[in-house]
Amino acid sequence: MVRRVLVGIDRDGTINKDSGFFGSSENWKDELEIHEGVVEGIKLLNECEGLKIVVATDQGSGLSRGIYDLNRINKVNKEIWSVLVEKGIKIDSWQSGLYVGYDYAKKHKIENYLENKWVVAMDDVRLRDRKPGIGMLEKGCKEIGCLLSDFDKIYYIGDRIRDVETGVNAGGKGILVYNGLNGEAVEEIKSCLDSQQVVVDNFYEACKLIVDGV
Ligand SMILES: [Mg+2]
Incomplete structure (x- = not known):
């Protein structure tokens, strides 16, 4: 039987470089830079x-902040997705979380x-849908034509x-990728690592771990 694996991937700071609210500048298209190892890593997953x-x-x-x-x-x-597709990458679903709660608004x-x-x-x-909620992963699965529970292994790669x-929360593992700007998150996760949490130096390494079945 084919082993079914679901990989969720964060966008800002993980796929593309982001110094905060990527896309807010009028020159966002010129500023778009894909992190090193992302194309090679996703190609590895696609295999x-x-x-x-x-x-x-x-x-x-x-x-919410306008x-x-x-x-x-x-x-x-659409732009980031098409840049990746042009490089020969396949992504099965792309989801956006659009809401925050009253707690966020007050804070x-x-x-x-x-x-x-x-x-x-x-x-x-x-x-x-808002992370660490799993709504976007569930919606992605629905779009693919399956359920989250259909997968034997689930991973989520991100920078936070x-x-x-x-x-x-999805019943899998979380992989934190160091992106040069998130040292604080890396140190925090490292101090309380358990078997469901992994820290890696770059995106490619995260994909390599997944392919190796870690
Ligand atoms: Mg991020």
Whole structure:
């Protein structure tokens, strides 16, 4: 039987370089830079039979703060996806999380958040998409035509702690990739590593671990 593996991948800071709210600048297309090892790494994953890839990007913080709109997010997603496709990469589903909860709005002092369409109550089902929630992975699976529970192994690759938590919450492993800017997250995860959490130096190494079945 073909072993079925699901790999979730974060976008900003993991696939593309990001110094914060990528896509907010008018020159975002010129600023787009894919991290080293991403193309080679995903190609390695694409060679594995029964392995599916879902890119899952949380964009609720930028949306709720009015830093960019949904149209811009869709354009950025499309552009990054097409850059990867041009390099011969296959991604099975691409999902965006669009909402934040009241807790986020209060913490970041978003004014009139009760009238903000991207800010929802803490028990709102749409908040399931926000990492470390697994809603985007579930939606990706639905688009592929299966369920999260169909997979024997699940991994989530990202540059933040909540990416690692997403992998664990999905019943799999979380892989934190060092990207040159997230040293603090790396140190934090390293101090409490368990068998479901892995820290690697670059994206390619994360993919190599997955292919090796770690
Ligand atoms: Mg990220």
